[in-house]
Amino acid sequence: xxxxxxxxxxxxxxxxxxxxxxxxxxxxxxxxxxxxxxxxxxxxxxxxxxxxxxxxxxxxxxxxxxxxxxxxxxxxxxxxxxxxxxxxxxxxxxxxxxxxxxxxxxxxxxxxxxxxxxxxxxxxxxxxxxxxxxxxxxxxxxxxxxxxxxxxxxxxxxxxxxxxxxxxxxxxxxxxxxxxxxxxxxxxxxxxxxxxxxxxxxxxxxxxxxxxxxxxxxxxxxxxxxxxxxxxxxxxxxxxxxxxxxxxxxxxx
Numbered sequence: 001x002x003x004x005x006x007x008x009x010x011x012x013x014x015x016x017x018x019x020x021x022x023x024x025x026x027x028x029x030x031x032x033x034x035x036x037x038x039x040x041x042x043x044x045x046x047x048x049x050x051x052x053x054x055x056x057x058x059x060x061x062x063x064x065x066x067x068x069x070x071x072x073x074x075x076x077x078x079x080x081x082x083x084x085x086x087x088x089x090x091x092x093x094x095x096x097x098x099x100x101x102x103x104x105x106x107x108x109x110x111x112x113x114x115x116x117x118x119x120x121x122x123x124x125x126x127x128x129x130x131x132x133x134x135x136x137x138x139x140x141x142x143x144x145x146x147x148x149x150x151x152x153x154x155x156x157x158x159x160x161x162x163x164x165x166x167x168x169x170x171x172x173x174x175x176x177x178x179x180x181x182x183x184x185x186x187x188x189x190x191x192x193x194x195x196x197x198x199x200x201x202x203x204x205x206x207x208x209x210x211x212x213x214x215x216x217x218x219x220x221x222x223x224x225x226x227x228x229x230x231x232x233x234x235x236x237x238x239x240x241x242x243x244x245x246x247x248x249x250x251x252x253x
Contacts, residue, residue: 019042036065037058038075040233041226048199049224050222105183143168143171146164159187167183181212182213183195199244220242221244
């Protein structure tokens with residue numbers, strides 16, 4: 001076998017996300033908006049990726065496609081070995097629940113519900129038995145450093161702790177890919193470092209992590225930066241991530 005073809009085969013087998021010539025066109029009356037224009041991309045298992053771009057660049061549409069929340073107009077999307085571009089709504093929901101975890105800027109926690117109950121929610125919808133889902137929720141909260149805050153409601157937690165609950169909720173389904181939309185957007189600099197330190201740790205454990213961010217300071221903590229402009233990938237750069245070191249309490253972040 002040609003060594004170059006063998007290397008290609010091995011790279012493809014490692015990829016958990018593959019986009020090939022993806023377009024997404026929206027019709028607004030008589031006007032066509034080309035949000036994505038021929039995007040081809042491969043993300044390997046364990047990659048820690050930041051997607052950057054200005055408002056209207058197409059990065060949010062790209063994340064929606066990656067999250068199986070939107071279907072491409074043309075092109076193919078292979079997720080964890082399954083071609084998902086043409087799946088119906090129920091099939092997309094199934095692969096989302098099985099493969100993906102989502103973290104949002106606004107936390108999206110239920111205010112009158114404990115951290116443990118918030119983390120349990122995806123398993124409730126998935127029909128997981130009560131005892132198992134409580135055990136898995138407790139495991140996820142412990143993993144993000146909130147093992148002693150399980151009974152606390154969101155109002156009793158800091159912003160960083162609330163985001164950790166949200167990350168635990170994303171992890172409870174044991175996803176292979178974590179998608180985070182501006183996960184530090186509502187946090188101060190020190191708390192942002194706490195969240196990025198946690199995401200670095202999750203990436204090192206083998207969870208593929210893709211986040212959207214506007215902040216270059218946040219992007220320095222990932223291993224790969226993809227810049228989207230006018231619906232196209234304009235640059236795709238690998239880098240040595242800066243460790244997200246959290247300063248002591250009272251120090252300037």
